Amino acid sequence: MDLGLQGKKAIVAGASRGIGKAIAIDLAREGVDMAIVSRSQADLDKTAQEIRDETGRLIIPMALDVTRRDQVDRVVAEAAGQLGGLHILVNSASLPGGSPTGPIDTVVDDDLISDFNVKYVGALRMSRAAIPFLKE
Numbered sequence: 668m669d670l671g672l673q674g675k676k677a678i679v680a681g682a683s684r685g686i687g688k689a690i691a692i693d694l695a696r697e698g699v700d701m702a703i704v705s706r707s708q709a710d711l712d713k714t715a716q717e718i719r720d721e722t723g724r725l726i727i728p729m730a731l732d733v734t735r736r737d738q739v740d741r742v743v744a745e746a747a748g749q750l751g752g753l754h755i756l757v758n759s760a761s762l763p764g765g766s767p768t769g770p771i772d773t774v775v776d777d778d779l780i781s782d783f784n785v786k787y788v789g790a791l792r793m794s795r796a797a798i799p800f801l802k803e
Contacts, residue, residue: 733789
């Protein structure tokens with residue numbers, strides 16, 4: 668399928684495995700060069716090599732904790748610089764195991780707050796840092 672993405676530049680958060688990895692693979696198949704980010708550099712390096720081997724695209728693995736605004740701002744700027752611009756941001760970062768579930772009386776506040784900080788506030792941080800580059 669040709670989605671008209673050939674030559675575009677992206678950052679995919681949460682790309683070392685799961686849905687984020689699947690999105691990164693499909694974007695690369697469409698001709699997108701990208702930075703893939705998550706907390707584990709070792710997992711990122713492996714994923715980046717897999718995607719490069721399959722697609723031949725430029726894949727830059729960069730460790731990042733989306734709960735740290737200083738890291739988000741720095742890594743997004745570095746990624747946009749290395750890629751030569753930015754057209755696409757995918758926010759797919761989440762904690763292993765997903766959101767806390769179960770009866771309301773068993774949900775641990777700190778687990779829920781941590782999950783919210785990664786998924787929702789992390790996406791806000793990533794979007795805020797990417798907007799100036801996306802506007803260019």
